[in-house]
Amino acid sequence: MSIYCCSNKPVLHPPVEPGQYTSVRLTEHLAVEDITPSIGTVGDAYDNALMESIIGLYKTECIGTTVFHDGPYKTLADIEFATAGWVEWYNTTRLHSSIGMDPPAELERTHYAALNLEPQPI
Secondary structure (H helix, E strand, C coil): CEEECCCCCEEECCCCCHHHHCCHHHHHHHHHCCCCCCCCCCCCCHHHHHHHHHHHHHHHHHHCCCCCCCCCCCCHHHHHHHHHHHHHHHHHCCCEHHHCCECHHHHHHHHHHHHCCCCCCC
């Protein structure tokens, strides 16, 4: 981002919200659950890219339509019910191109079914 100063020479400035891309809390939550982060490192923009993409989908598919809620949102409960409906649809029905046009729940069922093909010793 360039901003011109008094001399009309571009001057680079840090982001308005430098803490926006620091995902220390996400890293801490992953560590508590013993999950290895799949992308990015603390302090870069890559950690938030996936979340920003999902938030964009949520705003477009849930909040910006009347698919999951009739009429305008009037209460927090309206948004919570619409969000719950969207999350359920997103995970069980929505086709995802990145996983072969399957819903995540179907991919998960297939994955775990393949893991359980061999009998386990007692």
